[in-house]
Amino acid sequence: MTLKLHDTLSSCTGAAGGDGPLRVYSCGPTVYDRIHVGNARPFVVAMTLRRHLIRQGRPVKVVINVTDVNDKIYAAARAAGIPSPDFAAEMTGAYIADTDRLGLGRPDVEPRVTGTMPAIIALIETLVESGHAYAADGDVYYAVASFPTYGALSRQRPDQLLEEGRVEVGDGKRSPLDFALWKARKPDEDAWWDSPWGPGRPGWHIECSAMAMAHLGERIDVHGGGLDLLFPHHENERAQSEGATGEPFVSSWLHNGMLRFSGEKMSKSVGNVARLADALDEWGAETLLLLFARAHYRSPMDYNDDTLAQARAAGDGLREALRALATAAGDGSGDAELTDEARRRAAAFDAALDNDLATPQALAELHQLAGAGNRALAAGAVSARAGDVVRASLLDRLEVLGLAGFGHSTAAPEDVRLLAQQRLEARAARDFARADMLRDEIAARGFAVRDAPDGFELVPTR
RNA sequence: GGCGACGUGGCCGAGUGGUUAGGCAGCGGCCUGCAAAGCCGCGUACACCAGUUCGAUUCUGGUCGUCGCCUCCA
Numbered sequence: 445m446t447l448k449l450h451d452t453l454s455s456c457t458g459a460a461g462g463d464g465p466l467r468v469y470s471c472g473p474t475v476y477d478r479i480h481v482g483n484a485r486p487f488v489v490a491m492t493l494r495r496h497l498i499r500q501g502r503p504v505k506v507v508i509n510v511t512d513v514n515d516k517i518y519a520a521a522r523a524a525g526i527p528s529p530d531f532a533a534e535m536t537g538a539y540i541a542d543t544d545r546l547g548l549g550r551p552d553v554e555p556r557v558t559g560t561m562p563a564i565i566a567l568i569e570t571l572v573e574s575g576h577a578y579a580a581d582g583d584v585y586y587a588v589a590s591f592p593t594y595g596a597l598s599r600q601r602p603d604q605l606l607e608e609g610r611v612e613v614g615d616g617k618r619s620p621l622d623f624a625l626w627k628a629r630k631p632d633e634d635a636w637w638d639s640p641w642g643p644g645r646p647g648w649h650i651e652c653s654a655m656a657m658a659h660l661g662e663r664i665d666v667h668g669g670g671l672d673l674l675f676p677h678h679e680n681e682r683a684q685s686e687g688a689t690g691e692p693f694v695s696s697w698l699h700n701g702m703l704r705f706s707g708e709k710m711s712k713s714v715g716n717v718a719r720l721a722d723a724l725d726e727w728g729a730e731t732l733l734l735l736f737a738r739a740h741y742r743s744p745m746d747y748n749d750d751t752l753a754q755a756r757a758a759g760d761g762l763r764e765a766l767r768a769l770a771t772a773a774g775d776g777s778g779d780a781e782l783t784d785e786a787r788r789r790a791a792a793f794d795a796a797l798d799n800d801l802a803t804p805q806a807l808a809e810l811h812q813l814a815g816a817g818n819r820a821l822a823a824g825a826v827s828a829r830a831g832d833v834v835r836a837s838l839l840d841r842l843e844v845l846g847l848a849g850f851g852h853s854t855a856a857p858e859d860v861r862l863l864a865q866q867r868l869e870a871r872a873a874r875d876f877a878r879a880d881m882l883r884d885e886i887a888a889r890g891f892a893v894r895d896a897p898d899g900f901e902l903v904p905t906r
Numbered sequence: 907g908g909c910g911a912c913g914u915g916g917c918c919g920a921g922u923g924g925u926u927a928g929g930c931a932g933c934g935g936c937c938u939g940c941a942a943a944g945c946c947g948c949g950u951a952c953a954c955c956a957g958u959u960c961g962a963u964u965c966u967g968g969u970c971g972u973c974g975c976c977u978c979c980a
Binding site for chain 1: 919944945980
C-alpha cells in the first residue's frame, strides 16, 4: 500500500515518502490568542495522517511548531499588561490543552521559535553568505530576485506582484518583494535576542524553515498548513530553504481548505471565529472530528449548527452499531459473511486514507460495515464471538480518526436503573401513564430507556 | 485585475464514458401500550450552453456562479 498525497507545487497526487519515516512538518499556531476551530484543521489532518501510518506500523515523524514571538503577541501582551514571554507561554499552554481535548495525541516534536534561535540565526547567516540575503540597519532581508523560481508554489509572478504595488516598501529593502528574515528590536519590544546584526527577533517565515530542518532534515516529505499560508508564507519558506541548501525542500505541499462560517472564511481578522475550546464544550471532540472527517481536507467546509448536527447524527449511527454488536447472541449463521465483509471494509478504509486522505470515503466504508452488522444482527445471525470481531475491526479504524470513544458506553447509575425497573413493573401492570412519566424522569437524568425482549436497555443521551 | 480551487438529489459527500456510493433528514411499512433503536421499501441528482461520441454527470470549448490567495491569517 502506498501513500499518495496531493502536492500543491506540482498540483499532482503522487506517492509520498520513500524509505525511512515519513517526515511531516505542519505550520502550527501563532499564540497571540486562543485558537479557533479553523486553526484545528491542519492539526487534525497531520495527526490523522500520523495515526493512519502508525496503525499500520509505518514509521512517521510529525513536527508542528508553535510561533511564540510575533508582532501580534507583543501587542496582545501589552494590551493584557503582562510581559510578552509570559503571555506567549500562557497561550501556548492553552493551545496544547485545547488540542489535547481532540484526543488525537501529540506531534512527535512541537518546537518553539524561542527555543530554536541558534538554528534560525545560523540559517540566516547561511543565506547572507550565499548572497540570498542582505543586512540593512539591523534588519536582514531575503533578496527575492536571487531565487529564480520564486512564485512557483503559489503561482504568483513576481513582476505581477510588483505591479500590484501593494507590497510593503521597507526602509532598507532593495526590492518591495523582499521580506524580513531578522527584524531589529524596536524600543517597545520586551523580548529580543542577540544576533550578528544586533538585537532583534526573527521574521515570520524563517522560523519554519529552521524548525523543519532542525527536526526533520534539509529535505522533508510533507509540509502542511492552511491554504491561506500558501502565499506569502510557504512561498517564502521555500525560497529560504532551497536558497540555503540548493536542494528541493518539500516533496508534498499539503494545503487544507478553509472553514467557512456564514459563507465566509473563519478568520480572526474577519471576526467570525468559534473558539476550539467553546466548540468542544458545546459539541464534543467526536462530533468535531467527524465534521472534519466528513469533508475532504482540501475542500472548503461549512461550519455551522446544521453541519455539526449532521455530523453528530452520523456518529450516533456508528455508536448504535457498536452497541448492538456488543450484544450479539445469534446463531452464527451469518458470521463468515460478516467477518469477511469487515475485513474487506477495513482494507478499503486503509486504501481510502492512502489515497490522499480521503476521509469521507473511508468513513463511508465504516458506515456500510455498520449497516451490514445491523442487518445481520436483526436477522439473529451473528454470534457473540463474531460480534466482537466485527466490533473490534470497526473500532480499530475509528481509532485512526480519533473516534474510538464511540465504543465506550456509560453504564447507568443505580438510581436510573431503579427507575427503569419501576417502569418495567408499571408497564407490566399496564400503568402506561406512570411508565411514560418514569421514562421522562430517566431522560432528565441523561439516559434513554428502550424496551428490550428481556427487560430494558439504558443508553446515555448524547 | 492576476492566480487558484470548486459547482452532484432537501443537506453533507464519493464516483464513473453506458450498470445502486454512503450518511443525515423526509415519507410509507414491520416491531412497540406509545416510543426509541433496528430492519424493509421509496427520491433516477450531477450549474448552464455548445461540441466529440452509438451513448456524457464523467472528455473538449465557452458561459454563469461561489470561495480562496494576491495584506496579518490554519
